[in-house]
Amino acid sequence: MECTASRRLFNEVIVPNYSPSPIIPVRGAGSHLWDQEDKEYIDFAGGIAVNALGHCHPELVQALHKQSQKLWHLSNAWTNEPALKLAEQLTKATFAQQAYFSNSGAEANEAALKLARKYAKDHFDPEKTEIIAFDNSFHGRTLLTVSTGGQPKYCKGFEPLPGDITHLPYNDLASVEYHISNKTCAVIVEPIQGEGGVIPAEPLFLEGLRTLCTQHNALLIFDEIQTGMGRTGNLFAYQNYEVIPDILTSAKALGCGIPIGAMLTTKAIAESFTIGSHGSTYGGNPLVCAVASKAFELINDPVVLSGVKQRQRMFQSKLELFNQKIGLFSHIRTEGLLIGCELQKKWHGKAPALKQLAEQEGVMVLTAGPNILRLAPSLIIPPKDISQGLEHLTTAMLALKMDF
Template sequence: MGYLVEMGELFLAGNYRREPLAFVKGSGTRLFTEDGDEYLDFTAGIAVCNLGHSHPELIEVLKTQAQLVWHTSNLYYTAPQAKLAKKLVEQSFAERVFFANSGAEAIEASLKLARRWSYENFGSEKNQFVALKNSFHGRTLGALSVTGQPHYWEGFQPLIPGVIFVPPNDKKALKEVFNEKICAVILELIQGEGGVYLLEKDYVTLAKELCLKYNALLILDEIQTGIGRTGKLFAYEYWEVEPDIMCLAKALANGLPLSAMLAREDVMSALKPGTHASTFGGNPLACAVALKVLEIVAEPTFLKEVALKGKVLKEKLEDLKNKHPNLIKEVRGLGLLIGIEFYLDAKPIYEKFLKRKILTTMPKSNIIRLTPPLILNYREIDYFVNNFKEILKEI
């Protein structure tokens, strides 16, 4: 075991299940350990480093901004924050942007905005949320309260009241729980942490219709699916349903802490001075990098390539599923967010990938999730698939 792993084990909180690996350098799709071992990264820091590690253009932008200004507080405007807000508005349904630092914070902001908007327009009784079973929205108490996986709640209750959970894709259940007291519905179009499960188009359309009928807001959590991950800049473009509020984080600044809550003007106007804030939110360093990220990722040719690479990878995985119908139950996903569900415990398969120096994640005990950097090439796709082929033979 290396020195850094040992030090981490001694001094860091024990809240993560970490591998005994300490990375000291990254380049493109590769990560390098303190011992100089090279790993192929099919996690991208869990859908964060969409442009890979140490992207030269991002480094350049970061260096330039580091020499200008790091932090001013949100009592003032900064160039990177204003420009990034403009870019996000130009690229989406939204008209206004609030910046924070993490996914959970963007979710917190969206829950507060939904309640405040409802309070101002319809009074204090309209304060309930509809959320989905098996969802994941983060670990702060508010975000946890709309996360539909009770094992995450254990020992942290009471959570915030007024959240109703319904099963995903069950239109009848959604209709039944709706009433005038609902202020918002919060959805992930693809449940990433839940195991890469996609919502059906009809279901999301119905959620939007019910929101319109009952004056509720549709919050889309695109923290994992946004910024090109699915082959569109935002996944809602596939579903063709516009949210009222959207949360972004993860890949927005390719690994620098930054999140955003986007909304239309009529909704965001409920956040008046003093209603919500963040000291670090919209930090100039992170915003400068995010501006460059969007410039690169929003290019139609870049997004087309992501969709194509995702399609090629998924087809090759489906081929393997057909060859091993007793091992692989399903291959799901969109773009480069792919889940492979097994009939058995996936841990030995995950371990075998790790032994072959390929990093993956396991959102559930029988599911392996692939979220490689979007810049990976076709040789790397083949390399991954060939390794998987050999692993499946060993199982």
């Protein structure tokens, strides 16, 4: 067995549920990454919408360093100052009054769905257990959240799946109207489907879900794990719509690279989590909360948030211009700095090949399924890095056209 870190070693020692790129990044700064050979890349992937402030932001490094010398972990038998500060920041800036901290997005959604079931049993009917979710959504990989996302490719082989989850077409209010009943305890929705291809909810759809949930005493859960923390140019995407959910989940950019998730809700709903009814050893530990609290302070800044919109316009106009010349994409959707470029039918299935070519040219990108190139760069990526990364991407687009 080889001892140096390589893709071959990965194959030897890591469970084969991922297929990472052959290159191994070893350091990052801002929107730049360097691999083992010191080759430089512009990062438009952002750790899948996590590195909202780029790599090794000096103020986050400082917050991590400072807290690492004070206190790392206590468990939930004691509270801690950074967790209380972060909960105050999140609740002051949103509709929510209380926060539950987890270690990941899936766990935040797991908590939200469990809370919705418990709330329905506490206040209404023991049989009020149905969860409505939407086709093509993604809510995580625990058994409950992967079943809620419902995509066969992620659920297959893990049966029996948790029951009483109904999947309906996204943006189809009539089907929810037809289906929802007093047995529904929750409707969970991504305001913009991220993994599903950067597909935004129509305002009337979310408004209709709000009305239907209220009518049927069901809780409306917004999964903002990918769309939250400034990604769309508002702190959370729900703030772009005139719709307030009952529960909101956040993760990814909440920690900017430190593993943390949060479930936010009102006091009246939170009361259904009584002492001992749910928990996590690490959730809300002082080390992660100190970093997340600093990240929150940096992101929840009007200059950063309006900068997201400026950068979005830059991506949109440049991508459209290149695409006019190259003609690879049928749609370019920019939702703040969550960007989905859908390949024309002729190029369907080629998103992974484009990602690979882009990497060879020196820009890291993501895909969302086989047909969509997805970008989720740092919210503060300098304009010159946008230009340079897009130049590399254009070369990759041309190479794709030549190759196939």
